[in-house]
Amino acid sequence: xxxxxxxxxxxxxxxxxxxxxxLVPFIDxxxxxxxxxxxxxxxxxxxxxxxxxMLAQPRxxxxxxxxxxxxxxxxxxxxxxLGGFTGIVGNRGLQTLEHTGIPVTTGNxxxxxxxxxxxxxxxxxxxxxxxxxxxAVVGYPGSIALAVARLLGQQGxxxxxxxxxxxxxxxxxxxxxxxxxxxxxxxxxxxxxCYDKAQFYVAATSSGGVIDPYRLAPGSVxxxxxxxxxxxxxxxxxxxxxxIDGGLISAGNGVKFGGESLGxxxxxxxxxxxxxxxxxxxxxxxxxxxxxxxxxxxxxxEIGRLAESHGFSPHTMIACGHKLAxxxxxxxxxxxxxxxxxxxxxxxxGEPVLAPRDEILHLxxxxxNPMLREFYRFNHIERVFVEGKGCWLxxxxxxxxxDFVAGYGCLNTGHNHPEVNQALKRYLDEGRPTFVQYxxxxxxxxxxxxxxxxxxxxxxxxxxxxxxxxxAIEAGLKLAMAAMQxxxxxxxxxGYHGKTLGALSVTGRAKHRTxxxxxxxxxxxxPFAEPAALEAALKNGDVGALILEPIQGEGGVQVPPAGYLxxxxxxxxxxxxxxxxxxxxxxxxxxxxxxxxxxxxxxxxIMVLAKSLSGGAVPIGATLARAELWDRAYxxxxxxxxxxxxxxxxxxxxxxxxxxxxxIEQLQLPTHAxxxxxxxxxxxxxxxxxxxxxxxxxxxxxxxxxxxxxxFSGGVDAFVEEFANRMPGDARATYRMLSDKARYHLRExxxxxxxxxxxxxxxRFVRKLSEEHGILTFVTANSNKVLRIQPPLVLDEAEARHxxxxxxxxxxxxxTFLD
Numbered sequence: 001x002x003x004x005x006x007x008x009x010x011x012x013x014x015x016x017x018x019x020x021x022x023l024v025p026f027i028d029x030x031x032x033x034x035x036x037x038x039x040x041x042x043x044x045x046x047x048x049x050x051x052x053x054m055l056a057q058p059r060x061x062x063x064x065x066x067x068x069x070x071x072x073x074x075x076x077x078x079x080x081x082l083g084g085f086t087g088i089v090g091n092r093g094l095q096t097l098e099h100t101g102i103p104v105t106t107g108n109x110x111x112x113x114x115x116x117x118x119x120x121x122x123x124x125x126x127x128x129x130x131x132x133x134x135x136a137v138v139g140y141p142g143s144i145a146l147a148v149a150r151l152l153g154q155q156g157x158x159x160x161x162x163x164x165x166x167x168x169x170x171x172x173x174x175x176x177x178x179x180x181x182x183x184x185x186x187x188x189x190x191x192x193x194c195y196d197k198a199q200f201y202v203a204a205t206s207s208g209g210v211i212d213p214y215r216l217a218p219g220s221v222x223x224x225x226x227x228x229x230x231x232x233x234x235x236x237x238x239x240x241x242x243x244i245d246g247g248l249i250s251a252g253n254g255v256k257f258g259g260e261s262l263g264x265x266x267x268x269x270x271x272x273x274x275x276x277x278x279x280x281x282x283x284x285x286x287x288x289x290x291x292x293x294x295x296x297x298x299x300x301x302e303i304g305r306l307a308e309s310h311g312f313s314p315h316t317m318i319a320c321g322h323k324l325a326x327x328x329x330x331x332x333x334x335x336x337x338x339x340x341x342x343x344x345x346x347x348x349x350g351e352p353v354l355a356p357r358d359e360i361l362h363l364x365x366x367x368x369n370p371m372l373r374e375f376y377r378f379n380h381i382e383r384v385f386v387e388g389k390g391c392w393l394x395x396x397x398x399x400x401x402x403d404f405v406a407g408y409g410c411l412n413t414g415h416n417h418p419e420v421n422q423a424l425k426r427y428l429d430e431g432r433p434t435f436v437q438y439x440x441x442x443x444x445x446x447x448x449x450x451x452x453x454x455x456x457x458x459x460x461x462x463x464x465x466x467x468x469x470x471x472a473i474e475a476g477l478k479l480a481m482a483a484m485q486x487x488x489x490x491x492x493x494x495g496y497h498g499k500t501l502g503a504l505s506v507t508g509r510a511k512h513r514t515x516x517x518x519x520x521x522x523x524x525x526x527p528f529a530e531p532a533a534l535e536a537a538l539k540n541g542d543v544g545a546l547i548l549e550p551i552q553g554e555g556g557v558q559v560p561p562a563g564y565l566x567x568x569x570x571x572x573x574x575x576x577x578x579x580x581x582x583x584x585x586x587x588x589x590x591x592x593x594x595x596x597x598x599x600x601x602x603x604x605x606i607m608v609l610a611k612s613l614s615g616g617a618v619p620i621g622a623t624l625a626r627a628e629l630w631d632r633a634y635x636x637x638x639x640x641x642x643x644x645x646x647x648x649x650x651x652x653x654x655x656x657x658x659x660x661x662x663x664i665e666q667l668q669l670p671t672h673a674x675x676x677x678x679x680x681x682x683x684x685x686x687x688x689x690x691x692x693x694x695x696x697x698x699x700x701x702x703x704x705x706x707x708x709x710x711x712f713s714g715g716v717d718a719f720v721e722e723f724a725n726r727m728p729g730d731a732r733a734t735y736r737m738l739s740d741k742a743r744y745h746l747r748e749x750x751x752x753x754x755x756x757x758x759x760x761x762x763x764r765f766v767r768k769l770s771e772e773h774g775i776l777t778f779v780t781a782n783s784n785k786v787l788r789i790q791p792p793l794v795l796d797e798a799e800a801r802h803x804x805x806x807x808x809x810x811x812x813x814x815x816t817f818l819d
Contacts, residue, residue: 107273219335388415458603470498484544592674
């Protein structure tokens, strides 16, 4: 319809535009160049019918195929590939050749070659040998199934040949196999007999829909090379089978297809019919290469070798539209090598050994977060680390990465600091009790409470311990609510305090909040770093508490103007408003002081700590408050246990926290962070000064960020308009004729697409730093256009310079449009 509308808009009306056509033009390859430098050209036309429609009228389709080949012959075609036509309408290839007098090929030889290698590749990825493996070949003795059966038989496979017909036809079918293979082959006319006997299938019937995927045995692999597909409609739901779209060929990067634009061309997962025709064209062989039932093995292997020599390969596989990787076969391995699965957990002498990387990636995707697993795969940041030390992480293969994420601020003392680890080992060796809360006084936790009260600014004498930052926020909010006499709580736009329901209620980003609304009704947002807005809200007289971060971390490391925090403290004091400071990211030396509020001499009423409090070794959070506030909230026999935690306040976590505080003070990490962070920030600012896509390098100490500004707004519209003006027809008029609703959604989609392009641009930096330079970075939670720079505080100057050099190199790589 699109083709005819364009023709009509170009000036041809009525019968000219809408006359009946046998073939519809699809692609015109102006010139194809192989990796060997061979060339050919051609075009693709198609019958606008589904496979089912063709099967319903085989005689008419056979006639139309012949007519179509005649049309192409008149256009100068020297060779015609028949695509799926021959398989659908029966053994008509020879008749087509006889009627037209032009060489035609079905592509079945290359399809068989690809399906054969698909099966061998699948077995290799599963760690099994083809020798002795039972393979059901469905569609035997059709040309593709017969060729694949012969080739697999030569590899030592046991064959189950699934055919249509009676016992006599089964015996007749065996004669197509060489005598030396017949002893390892059985025939059956029912796929039912295969489900409990075979785990490997190659399917190439001409009828389609013969294999029920939900009856396959666990660990089964089906290479479906049929058209229409032999596997019945599959809606997923099983991770213990693989349905591979078999018989497909992919051109490598060195192959050039005519008509490429912006690097786009249909080079991946070509049907064997098209690929075989192209290969014969590149070879200059206008011959009927694949015709009839029997395809000699030597010709199947020959066309396969020729294809690979020109840069076309069958080894890239696809399933349900998803390109397969080694990890996709991991769930099936246990059904083929149970001994190996056991060995992955225990070594030869009973020693624990590491499970394979692909197995861990699979387990994460299946049992934890499949979408996050896909995100890792798409961005090529699939990492499974097995060792951490200081600022470095190591994978199983020994590759090391400089960690500039540091658990989003959890690892101020670095990975596995020996002093922290030693404290935990000593605790365990001494057999200390962990869970004695509320039945006895916890020894280490009591010491930690005193230590924190002496360390933080102000008179924060009471400490509640929890297991995470968001739990500590919840504790702070509840304490404030129980102590204050007024209903409202203020928080800042773009702030981030966690993802539990209470913390979300004071997190200033809609993308985190919207799916869970309505949240707590008494919370209201004000602009960050605007004292006037705060004062205006406080003047109403109904605000009991304000929560904010001294520097907004997940908001993109937004640093307020000097003096802002001091003004906030003064306003809260004036209007009797409880000030809650979230120092989960900024605290414990990150910004160059032990606590960020110390830069302006501010003392909060409530302070919240977590992340690096235990050096990242054990989950812990702490909520500190003035004694007067705590007494007001919980200071009676009826209220002292209003907020408790089973795991919060455990001695084990507190032992880690005490050792971490010792380490921070002994190494003078706040001072170190200020010095190294200042050098890193200045060096980065100098390195990126000439790049327009870097808006700002900002932050304090080793809490830094790089904000990108590379907008694509208007880009999609400009691209479409550029092409629309050059295309035949009237694209503008067609767009205007769309419904209002359709145009509205298109505009919204374009805006989102342009925003996604900018975010993807930043993720390319994450990927390149990781893949090419061994440096781990990531974006902030509230903005995918801000790259966080938050390494462990033990980062030395050499490591900082290494990061700057790597980032400068990636900037250069990503700015090829600049001088």
